[in-house]
Amino acid sequence: MMLGSGSVETLARQRKAMDTKAPLTESLMLDTLMNYLVTMARTVESAMNRALDAIVSLDDPRTAALPGEVFLLEPRINEMEIVIDEQAIRLLRQGALPEEELRLIVAGLKLNNDLERIGDLAVNLAERVVSLREMPGAAAPEELSPMVSAVRGMVSQSLGALISRNVEMAGKVLESDDVVDKYRDRIFERQLRSMTGEPESVSSGLQFVLATRHLERIADHATNIAEDIIFWVRGLDVRHGRGMGGLPESRITNNSQTLHSDVTAWGHTDHVIFT
Amino acid sequence: MMLGSGSVETLARQRKAMDTKAPLTESLMLDTLMNYLVTMARTVESAMNRALDAIVSLDDPRTAALPGEVFLLEPRINEMEIVIDEQAIRLLRQGALPEEELRLIVAGLKLNNDLERIGDLAVNLAERVVSLREMPGAAAPEELSPMVSAVRGMVSQSLGALISRNVEMAGKVLESDDVVDKYRDRIFERQLRSMTGEPESVSSGLQFVLATRHLERIADHATNIAEDIIFWVRGLDVRHGRGMGGLPESRITNNSQTLHSDVTAWGHTDHVIFT
Numbered sequence: 001m002m003l004g005s006g007s008v009e010t011l012a013r014q015r016k017a018m019d020t021k022a023p024l025t026e027s028l029m030l031d032t033l034m035n036y037l038v039t040m041a042r043t044v045e046s047a048m049n050r051a052l053d054a055i056v057s058l059d060d061p062r063t064a065a066l067p068g069e070v071f072l073l074e075p076r077i078n079e080m081e082i083v084i085d086e087q088a089i090r091l092l093r094q095g096a097l098p099e100e101e102l103r104l105i106v107a108g109l110k111l112n113n114d115l116e117r118i119g120d121l122a123v124n125l126a127e128r129v130v131s132l133r134e135m136p137g138a139a140a141p142e143e144l145s146p147m148v149s150a151v152r153g154m155v156s157q158s159l160g161a162l163i164s165r166n167v168e169m170a171g172k173v174l175e176s177d178d179v180v181d182k183y184r185d186r187i188f189e190r191q192l193r194s195m196t197g198e199p200e201s202v203s204s205g206l207q208f209v210l211a212t213r214h215l216e217r218i219a220d221h222a223t224n225i226a227e228d229i230i231f232w233v234r235g236l237d238v239r240h241g242r243g244m245g246g247l248p249e250s251r252i253t254n255n256s257q258t259l260h261s262d263v264t265a266w267g268h269t270d271h272v273i274f275t
Numbered sequence: 276m277m278l279g280s281g282s283v284e285t286l287a288r289q290r291k292a293m294d295t296k297a298p299l300t301e302s303l304m305l306d307t308l309m310n311y312l313v314t315m316a317r318t319v320e321s322a323m324n325r326a327l328d329a330i331v332s333l334d335d336p337r338t339a340a341l342p343g344e345v346f347l348l349e350p351r352i353n354e355m356e357i358v359i360d361e362q363a364i365r366l367l368r369q370g371a372l373p374e375e376e377l378r379l380i381v382a383g384l385k386l387n388n389d390l391e392r393i394g395d396l397a398v399n400l401a402e403r404v405v406s407l408r409e410m411p412g413a414a415a416p417e418e419l420s421p422m423v424s425a426v427r428g429m430v431s432q433s434l435g436a437l438i439s440r441n442v443e444m445a446g447k448v449l450e451s452d453d454v455v456d457k458y459r460d461r462i463f464e465r466q467l468r469s470m471t472g473e474p475e476s477v478s479s480g481l482q483f484v485l486a487t488r489h490l491e492r493i494a495d496h497a498t499n500i501a502e503d504i505i506f507w508v509r510g511l512d513v514r515h516g517r518g519m520g521g522l523p524e525s526r527i528t529n530n531s532q533t534l535h536s537d538v539t540a541w542g543h544t545d546h547v548i549f550t
Contacts, residue, residue: 103364199471240354274314274358
């Protein structure tokens with residue numbers, strides 16, 4: 001259904017492809033990969049948002065059906081993951097791809113994995129909701145709602161960056177990770193205190209602590225997605241604290257190939273790391 | 276250091292490569308990728324085993340240094356991940372790779388990610404150990420030790436399968452996942468009871484519950500690694516419950532290309548999943 005609305009754009013790209021040296025089929029296959037990734041991203045975001053809505057409205061009868069909807073989406077997301085991987089491998093089989101297309105495919109394989117795991121974590125969160133709904137009077141820690149908002153924002157921003165190839169937006173996601181970790185720690189401290197003081201809160205407290213770990217991991221995957229987008233568009237590997245800073249903008253956009261080897265210094269690190 | 280001991284074998288492979296049609300450089304680059312993956316796997320296993328040894332010997336002064344060693348290994352593992360990705364991308368840039376080599380590279384990208392995450396989880400476990408060592412008298416649940424053994428066995432088997440390209444060994448890893456989940460649930464129930472009954476056990480109980488989640492996730496990554504090995508060697512995608520059964524052995528080994536499309540039925544599923 002979602003892909004149908006993009007058919008005009010696809011047609012325009014088809015025409016453009018005919019004017020260039022790239023074979024028509026390859027261009028169409030890349031379009032397909034990108035369309036699949038966007039559809040996967042939207043499905044995962046929709047599953048995750050259902051889980052997030054459910055965990056912040058435990059007493060609301062109107063959200064009681066949300067966990068079940070999350071469970072129903074999971075097998076579909078799993079199938080999508082496999083289809084996207086296969087599409088990426090099909091493209092790689094063609095061989096001799098331009099550098100940026102190769103990076104899109106490699107980033108796509110990684111993104112795909114992170115998206116699927118966000119889907120899994122939505123299921124984990126929905127399981128927490130099911131348990132918590134069976135514990136009437138379970139009081140959510142007050143930082144849960146802002147933590148959920150922060151995670152929702154990170155995922156929304158990382159998927160927006162994917163759809164619009166927006167490196168600046170991806171960069172903003174990387175800055176938000178610390179906020180989520182702080183909420184996690186504060187909720188942990190609060191739950192520890194209440195569980196120690198009120199034995200009747202142990203069951204729900206454990207569920208909330210686990211829920212914050214799921215949220216934290218969703219934020220981690222949003223960060224991974226943002227890093228993959230930066231790698232795809234700019235050829236920059238910004239994982240594990242290799243920041244985007246310290247490099248003039250002009251160098252970043254003008255020659256990603258050279259830049260890549262500058263930043264990561266492969267020729268040197270390979271030897272150092274693996275001996 | 277580790278790679279040095281493999282130099283005789285590498286030389287033999289170099290000679291063999293000269294006798295075949297494959298260009299020498301490509302063959303060497305594939306060897307390098309495989310060597311890097313094996314070194315990464317050994318480093319990750321060594322970090323993980325330190326964390327596992329530490330969590331089952333919380334009162335033993337001889338294991339007090341283990342968490343620190345795990346923390347020290349993490350940046351090295353992170354660097355390895357980046358170098359391996361780059362090596363895989365270098366190989367893909369060559370283009371027109373034989374099907375099995377292409378699958379090795381794609382599987383390598385995935386394996387690499389799973390290995391790095393096991394390294395992260397070893398760090399998480401080591402953090403639990405540091406907290407628990409500050410709580411004298413914290414009693415580990417009795418199922419923790421067998422759960423740790425099960426996880427250790429799964430990782431050891433999945434890495435053994437990687438090093439020896441052994442699909443049967445990889446298949447055994449897939450069967451062990453349920454055992455780990457059962458231990459996780461039993462420990463959860465036990466900790467819930469003791470935390471509710473004894474407020475002084477809440478702090479340590481929370482740490483043990485979190486530790487079992489880390490262990491469970493290590494087992495998940497071992498499962499992913501096993502699935503990637505099966506994909507690499509046989510071209511079979513066995514993720515998300517797509518089992519290895521129901522297919523005669525001869526078909527599996529004789530024509531992985533055809534088989535792959537048989538099992539996953541891409542032509543049909545693509546359309547169904549993404550519309």
